Amino acid sequence: MRIGELSARTATSRRLLRYYEEQGLLVSTRCPNGYRDYDESYVDRVLQIRGLLDAGLPTRIIKQILPCLDKPRSIHFPDATPEMIAALEHERDRMTDRVRCLTRNRDAIAEYLDAVLEHNRAEVQP
Missing domain, CATH: 1.20.5 (Single alpha-helices involved in coiled-coils or other helix-helix interfaces)
Structure with missing residues (x-):
């Protein structure tokens, strides 16, 4: 899905979604026309990120724990x-x-x- 749809479905601004991508919290692919394309699973991912940010966690910690929220879970802790x-x-x-x-x-x-x-x-x- 394109960034506009992800923005609408998660009530998150496009600017904030681009910020999440800059921080390594989201990864998009690029269409031939240069538009960002996001996987359907990113609707839940963005909601998780927003919930963690609302809880006060900084993006650097969120980036580390996001793999724990996936199923199947693949936990990485090189910087623990x-x-x-x-x-x-x-x-x-x-x-x-x-x-x-x-x-x-x-x-x-x-x-x-x-x-x-x-x-x-x-x-x-x-």
């Missing part, structure tokens, strides 16, 4: 320095804390919404 391992552990722990916080907030919103809906139902009934 102690610093990188520590950074990944820190990011994992930070994500775990964020998941806990999001879960707590989701549950609070659900509880509030249930109470509001119940209250509204009680007001409507005679």
Whole structure:
């Protein structure tokens, strides 16, 4: 698919997709007319990249862990320095804390919404 379609399907700007390619997170082939062509699997890949970036991971770490997200999994770790391992552990722990916080907030919103809906139902009934 061309960059415009990938952009539309992932709600990611073309400029950002080109940046991901510059960073080695995506690889396109070139059509004879010079247009970029992306594999269908890159829809999920871009969404994964965006999720990891939203979680606070830098592109250099994302580039290293992307192979772990593929199936079949092919894990490469030539640059797994102690610093990188520590950074990944820190990011994992930070994500775990964020998941806990999001879960707590989701549950609070659900509880509030249930109470509001119940209250509204009680007001409507005679």
